[in-house]
Amino acid sequence: MPNDDSATPVVWGTIDSMPSLKPISGVTMWPATGTNMMINFVRIEPGAEVPLHHHPHEQGGTVIEGTILMTIDGETREMRAGDVYIAPPHAVHGATAGPEGCLVVDIFSPPREDYRIPSR
Amino acid sequence: MPNDDSATPVVWGTIDSMPSLKPISGVTMWPATGTNMMINFVRIEPGAEVPLHHHPHEQGGTVIEGTILMTIDGETREMRAGDVYIAPPHAVHGATAGPEGCLVVDIFSPPREDYRIPSR
Numbered sequence: 001m002p003n004d005d006s007a008t009p010v011v012w013g014t015i016d017s018m019p020s021l022k023p024i025s026g027v028t029m030w031p032a033t034g035t036n037m038m039i040n041f042v043r044i045e046p047g048a049e050v051p052l053h054h055h056p057h058e059q060g061g062t063v064i065e066g067t068i069l070m071t072i073d074g075e076t077r078e079m080r081a082g083d084v085y086i087a088p089p090h091a092v093h094g095a096t097a098g099p100e101g102c103l104v105v106d107i108f109s110p111p112r113e114d115y116r117i118p119s120r
Numbered sequence: 121m122p123n124d125d126s127a128t129p130v131v132w133g134t135i136d137s138m139p140s141l142k143p144i145s146g147v148t149m150w151p152a153t154g155t156n157m158m159i160n161f162v163r164i165e166p167g168a169e170v171p172l173h174h175h176p177h178e179q180g181g182t183v184i185e186g187t188i189l190m191t192i193d194g195e196t197r198e199m200r201a202g203d204v205y206i207a208p209p210h211a212v213h214g215a216t217a218g219p220e221g222c223l224v225v226d227i228f229s230p231p232r233e234d235y236r237i238p239s240r
Contacts, residue, residue, distance in 0.1 A: 058156045085132050
């Protein structure tokens with residue numbers, strides 16, 4: 001039974017060929033965008049920082065490679081593969097990559113329009 | 121500035137200590153649930169299969185370890201770390217783990233009530 005909603009195609013992506021953004025020094029992002037969710041690969045260079053910020057989108061994430069110090073609502077935890085977080089809308093959060101850098105996945109719901117790449 | 125919505129606490133989880141489900145033989149899940157999203161670690165034993173199915177939730181995912189053959193709307197692709205998919209609501213999809221098994225992350229928006237673990 002094929003999907004009958006032609007407005008929402010299947011998304012298939014691979015980090016090696018997806019368009020990227022560099023919104024912050026030492027931070028590269030490869031976002032994939034659906035209807036309710038954006039799945040964003042984020043590579044952070046060793047010691048680079050995503051400053052504390054907040055937004056109305058719920059944000060969750062996990063770690064693929066390396067470690068990250070994640071701060072949400074004033075609490076900081078070191079995360080690695082097998083760890084997960086979900087930060088509620090408007091929660092103040094930020095992150096600093098560990099000494100080897102990291103590749104993490106951030107999920108936004110709804111998608112962040114400011115990270116949407118026009119070509120997809 | 122603390123998050124002022126006490127109904128949606130920050131979620132922190134680690135696969136080693138999260139409650140799990142085994143909905144299908146060879147498939148173990150560790151779901152973390154927010155408001156708009158569920159982030160679900162899924163370990164699939166070598167060659168084990170998630171049969172074709174569909175649901176009204178949008179589903180996305182990526183791979184942490186190993187490989188998975190993912191089928192969405194009749195198209196099958198081999199996925200590994202660095203790959204991502206987003207399947208629209210109602211898309212028919214299923215998966216088979218590669219020869220070494222896999223650990224993947226599935227994201228559902230909205231969360232799947234049938235995977236929600238009452239204790240969290």
